Amino acid sequence: MKSTTVISAFLGTILVGLATAGYAADKTDARKVDIGKAEYEQKCTICHGALGKGDGAYSVMLKKPATxxxxxxxxxxGVFPFARVFETIEGTHELKAHGTREMPIWGKEYRSSKYYDDYLHDPESDRSYFARSRILALTEYIYRLQAK
Structure with a gap:
């Protein structure tokens, strides 16, 4: 197993634990921003649907149905595949046998000047850190969408 996968899984486990522990208390505070949910609504809903069922507006136009x-x-x-989801969003996990994928590689997008300049105004900031933090938040939100 690659060390990045192990690190991603470890960080994902910690993030999920922290997020779920404080989630009930945070729901009542309107000042809290749910970054993962916002990322999902901006980037994923169009194909995967508002509830993550794969029934978004663009799903009928895809060659392969949205997951x-x-x-x-x-x-x-019964185990959420945190590292695999993170790497799929980031673009490092690709199934070569399935050919090219229709899903955008958000890791590349987050590192592009458009997203970077919109959110970060400090030239000393690390684009990779920014990209990983957004993808971690999004992955954690997808964890919360899991059927009980």
């Missing part, structure tokens, strides 16, 4: 994100844990013996 039902609510069943990822169920399809993985």
């Amino acid at each position: 039902d994100l609510t069943t990822l844990s169920k399809k993985n013996a």
